[in-house]
Each structure stands twice: as C-alpha cells, then as structure tokens.
Amino acid sequence: MMTNEDQFQLATYKKMPIAAERGEGVWIYTGDGDKYLDLYGGHAVAGTGHCHPHVVDAIRKQASQLLFYSNLVYSSARARAAEKLVSIAPPRLTKSFFCNSGTEANENAMRMARMATGREQIITFSGGFHGRTADAISATFLGSYRALGKPNVPGHLEAEFGNIESVRALAGDNVAAIMLEPIQSMAGVRMAQPEYYVALRTLCDERGIVLIYDEVQTGVGRTGQWFFAGNHGVVPDIVTLAKALGSGVPVGACLVTDAIASHIKENDLGTTFGGGMLAMAAVTATLEAIEQDRMLENVRRVEAYLRSRLREVEQVEAVHGLGFLLGIEFKETAATVHQRLLERKIITGTSSNPRVLRLLPPLCLTEEHVDEFVLAADFHG
Numbered sequence: 001m002m003t004n005e006d007q008f009q010l011a012t013y014k015k016m017p018i019a020a021e022r023g024e025g026v027w028i029y030t031g032d033g034d035k036y037l038d039l040y041g042g043h044a045v046a047g048t049g050h051c052h053p054h055v056v057d058a059i060r061k062q063a064s065q066l067l068f069y070s071n072l073v074y075s076s077a078r079a080r081a082a083e084k085l086v087s088i089a090p091p092r093l094t095k096s097f098f099c100n101s102g103t104e105a106n107e108n109a110m111r112m113a114r115m116a117t118g119r120e121q122i123i124t125f126s127g128g129f130h131g132r133t134a135d136a137i138s139a140t141f142l143g144s145y146r147a148l149g150k151p152n153v154p155g156h157l158e159a160e161f162g163n164i165e166s167v168r169a170l171a172g173d174n175v176a177a178i179m180l181e182p183i184q185s186m187a188g189v190r191m192a193q194p195e196y197y198v199a200l201r202t203l204c205d206e207r208g209i210v211l212i213y214d215e216v217q218t219g220v221g222r223t224g225q226w227f228f229a230g231n232h233g234v235v236p237d238i239v240t241l242a243k244a245l246g247s248g249v250p251v252g253a254c255l256v257t258d259a260i261a262s263h264i265k266e267n268d269l270g271t272t273f274g275g276g277m278l279a280m281a282a283v284t285a286t287l288e289a290i291e292q293d294r295m296l297e298n299v300r301r302v303e304a305y306l307r308s309r310l311r312e313v314e315q316v317e318a319v320h321g322l323g324f325l326l327g328i329e330f331k332e333t334a335a336t337v338h339q340r341l342l343e344r345k346i347i348t349g350t351s352s353n354p355r356v357l358r359l360l361p362p363l364c365l366t367e368e369h370v371d372e373f374v375l376a377a378d379f380h381g
C-alpha cells in the first residue's frame with residue numbers, strides 16, 4: 001500500500017514508514033495491528049485527539065443533513081461556529097472570516113491589513129513560517145522556503161525575532177502589518193520575552209500598524225489557553241487559525257477587531273469552501289470537546305509533569321515553548337532520539353533546529369503517556 005502511494009503521488013514529503021489506518025485519542029493504529037503513541041498530533045491537527053466521539057458524531061450528523069452550501073445563504077451551523085469561536089476569543093476580537101487552511105488565513109489577514117491601512121509592506125521574522133501560497137511564503141523567512149515562491153510578492157521585510165530595535169528600524173510609513181508566530185514552531189519552538197510582545201503592540205499603536213498573530217499552531221488550546229493572544233495583556237488586531245480548529249476537517253479562520261472589520265466590505269474576501277457546513281460542525285464540536293473534557297487544564301497540568309520528568313535528564317539542555325507546543329533541546333542532535341522513539345512506536349517531530357525535538361500531542365495526553373515517552377526515549381541509551 002505504501003508502494004502504491006509512492007507510485008501515484010508526487011514525492012514531496014519525507015514519510016515515516018507507517019500506514020495510519022485508524023486513530024483513537026492519542027493513538028494511531030496501522031493495518032498490521034501496530035499501535036503508535038502520537039506525540040506529533042498529526043502535525044498539530046489532532047488537538048482533540050484522533051476521532052473524538054463528540055466531533056465524529058457532529059460530523060456524521062451534519063453530513064447526513066447538509067454537506068455544503070456557500071456563503072450566499074445563511075446557515076445555523078455557520079452561525080453556531082462563528083459565535084462559539086468569537087465567544088472564546090479575547091473580547092477585542094469580534095468577527096470571524098472562515099477559509100480552508102493556515103496559509104489562506106494568513107493571506108487574508110495580510111490583505112485585510114493592507115485594506116485597513118492603505119499601505120503595502122508586511123514585516124515578518126527570521127524563523128517564522130506562514131504557509132506556502134505566494135504571499136505567505138514571501139512572508140516566510142525560514143531556511144530555503146521563501147525561495148520556493150520565487151518570484152516573491154514584493155513588500156515583505158525581515159526583522160529579527162525577539163529584537164524590538166530591528167523591527168523599529170523597519171517600521172516605516174508604508175508598513176501595513178507586523179505578523180508573527182508568537183511561538184516560532186518550525187524554527188525549534190522559539191519564544192520571546194514577555195516585554196517583546198508588549199513592545200510590538202506599542203510600536204503598532206504608535207505607527208498605525210496592524211498586529212497579526214499567526215496562531216495556526218498556538219491557537220485552539222495548544223498552549224493551555226484558547227489562544228496566545230491575550231498573554232501579557234497583548235491582543236493583536238488579527239489572529240489566524242487552522243490546524244486543530246476542525247480536528248482534521250480542513251478549516252482556517254481569521255479573527256479580527258471591529259476596527260479592522262470596518263474596512264472590509266462585500267466581495268473584498270471570499271472562498272467557495274470557507275464556512276461550509278461540514279467544516280463548521282467540526283469547529284463547533286472541536287471547541288465544545290475541548291471545553292467538556294477540560295483539556296486546557298489538562299494541558300497545563302501535564303505540561304508541568306513533562307517538564308518535571310525532563311528535568312531529571314542530563315542530555316536535555318532546555319525545554320522551550322508552552323503547553324503542548326514544546327521543543328526539547330538536546331546537547332547533541334535530536335535525530336537519534338526521534339529515530340529511537342519511532343522504532344519504539346512513538347511519533348515525535350523534528351524542527352529546523354537539529355538539536356530540537358518537537359512535541360505537539362493531542363490535548364488529552366496524560367501523565368501515563370508522558371511516562372511511556374520518557375521510558376521509551378531511553379535518554380541514556
């Protein structure tokens with residue numbers, strides 16, 4: 001079966017030798033009866049875990065009722081999802097726009113910033129990843145990604161993450177937005193000091209610049225809070241979401257303030273599948289499942305436990321990140337640990353920092369799973 005996929009699909013992904021056939025919570029099962037502990041969460045998508053029963057029921061019910069109709073009609077499924085999403089967001093973020101992926105959410109966020117300011121340039125950061133469509137990849141100053149999008153969209157400026165002076169130096173009269181992953185995931189789970197986020201907000205306010213948080217990874221409970229937005233008293237003007245938002249049903253979203261919304265009129269943004277009923281049912285059920293199972297509290301408790309277990313490990317230099325977006329930095333390369341874990345049927349992630357192993361597990365991971373991970377990692381082996 002793996003051979004067939006290699007035969008008929010472009011070889012654009014480096015795959016693990018696993019054929020995933022079924023999932024349940026933190027587990028992935030293969031057709032051969034093997035079982036893997038998924039600490040990678042299907043690339044940060046399985047926030048509620050694989051096939052959460054509440055989400056599966058909601059998708060089933062919606063599928064039998066109405067799969068799709070576009071935004072040219074009203075829909076109770078869309079109304080519920082939008083209301084629920086706005087209700088858990090920081091109070092300044094009052095309106096939603098639905099699309100289909102993270103890159104698309106970022107494209108729309110940058111477009112809204114340009115519309116709201118009448119300016120063109122976008123500042124993003126070295127190490128940030130924002131997607132692979134033209135504008136988003138042009139905003140991605142991480143490794144060689146940006147070059148894949150050549151010729152790039154003009155007007156993208158690169159600042160140094162964590163250095164406010166480097167941002168200030170670029171923040172001229174034609175800058176529409178500053179966009180950042182508040183925790184840079186692919187770069188090796190890099191976080192800035194609290195004062196940095198506050199300084200970015202102040203700079204944006206002073207110079208009439210739109211602040212965008214790309215929360216495609218950090219959103220929807222991953223950090224043990226619904227969003228990174230709101231931390232340190234900083235609420236951006238736009239938050240973008242995708243990945244875990246639909247528990248695996250493709251969906252992206254932008255959350256915006258009233259001030260941004262006031263610049264957006266009919267026909268300014270759009271996409272056929274955005275706000276489709278199946279995706280909307282998945283969004284509402286995802287947010288309900290996180291609430292009902294008290295997953296935010298779980299993330300915070302289990303994060304603390306994981307950190308305490310890793311403190312005992314001499315090879316671990318540092319643990320970066322927040323909640324269940326964690327980067328374990330080793331003194332040597334992380335690849336050997338990654339490989340050993342895979343052989344012992346635990347899926348983890350790597351990053352663009354060869355010494356950092358990334359964990360993005362479902363939000364329902366427990367202390368027992370952490371014990372399994374620490375035992376299997378055999379850090380001294």
Ligand SMILES: Cc1ncc(COP(=O)(O)O)c(C=O)c1O
Nearest residue numbers: 101102103129130131216217242
């Ligand atoms: C922070 C961040 N932004 C944007 C994206 C792009 O999302 P998508 O692959 O859904 O287009 C990703 C994907 O990994 C991401 O991690």
